[in-house]
Amino acid sequence: MGSRVSREDFEWVDTDEPHAQRKREILAKYPEIKSLMKPDPNLIWTISMMVLAQLVSFYLVQDLDWKWVLVWSYVFGSTINHSVTLGMHEISHSFPFGHHRALWNSWFGIFANLPLGIPISVSYKKYHMDHHRHLGVGGLDVGIPTDFEAWFFCTTFRKLVWVTFQPLFVLLRPLVINQKPITYLEIINTVTQIIFDIIVYYVFGIKSLVYMLAAALLGLGFQPIAGHFIADHYMFLKGHETYSYYGPLNFLTFNVGYHNEHHDFPNIPGKNLPLVRKIAAEYYDKLPQYNSWVKVLFDFVMDDTLSPYSRVKRLQKGKQLLEKHSQNQGKFCKDFK
Template structure:
């Protein structure tokens, strides 16, 4: 349970790689702008969201430098084009504290999503539109007051977008935004959104994936391990599995996120409703987590 200093350099290199890409696409035909946005930009953008996930757990600078992680998250956010890092941190900690908590965990689809996206075609469209639902869902399920850091995140991101437009034009900005939208929608890496907590098997709420895409996603596929030990950086989660193999090897697991997406669309018994939802009791503005066995605070949640 210690910071991953390599994460800092990886994020810096990813930001620089996208800056080079912004420059290279500025004079391309639109068809090639969109081609590279999907083939390259989407991979970097989705990978960066998972770097931000790591940073939200204070994996870059450690728990004793929580604000350093927040500022670094804002920096990592820049090539995504959309302010995301600070708000993600606030809601993701709820996901860990109250997994499946009705009205708190915004990773749970709304009743509308479960009701409407129930056919194969509609489930396919739901996957394509995932970035939209992840943006809107918090406002519907668990709206929170805007914080000073979120305003800073917004201003920093808007200023960066304006600078990119001024330097290299609209194609670079479209490449940036399209890469983020496409990378979080119909994309092989997006299989992790469904693989993590959708109940393909009754009684199993969280699933791990041990395939090669973990190399691009900071081992987010090791999801049982991550929820058991959220204060351990993704780099070390394979070691967790190795040390505690008797606890993880026999759990249901995936080897292909593409297959997860296919099965989600084609299996008529699976839909956005296929999630564990827990009822929480609110008392004087606090949450009584009745099913939790361990209420100790994880320092990475600061």
């Protein structure tokens, strides 16, 4: 299946990503999978109930002691908020209302964004589509860490910091890697979110506002569900760039753990991905897979051979191969261990 190797640079390859070819093979063998390519209206009610649950929690935490505000923001709020972000992932693929109602999906994404406190829904869709079209391509896929992130966060302590504050790096990364013009929907998303945050502050108070923002930061940082950020594409085994997780946390994450299946068929909603695996089992059962996102986080932080460099990376087509990073970058990591 491959072996782990010391990382001082990304794993540069000149091959195409594997998902398009596997999709063609699977559809040729199992054309019935096309019947799974349809909207999932149940997402409308599921995501709406999660937003409502957070609104209720704003009311419940407003008079708690600060320590309990932070405890509940991690135990409950972070879990709901992370689930909401994965609901927005489903929305970015137009699953709630279907592709023929793209604007409806955008409005719904702005609504789903409210309990997070930070406007990300519209921008996320804009960049997430590049992640699917250009997996691992430098300058296009903002899921790839910047050179600075990979170079600096190379020790156990620094990786822990990087994982904990990963939401901030994800928010800033597009500005460095692939900045795009701001759209009118992003402006609407931002204005709506600011107004909502102000309402939360004036209706419920500062504790509810802190609860909301802390839940977003904690939920996307060092939290069990957030293990999928590392599990999805960080290369634990050489030669494998996408991994699936088939454990119980998929229940809270719209089956995002079925990540090989998702990248093979990004037009199939999460609820149908287990059926994809069942139909084409011989393609997926042989691929490396996880049964614990918590272990993924632990291994990533503690294993010296793993770092933000542990990603497959491709050059944009038409560009010549760039020189590798100097050996001094790797030495920097060793000097601080």
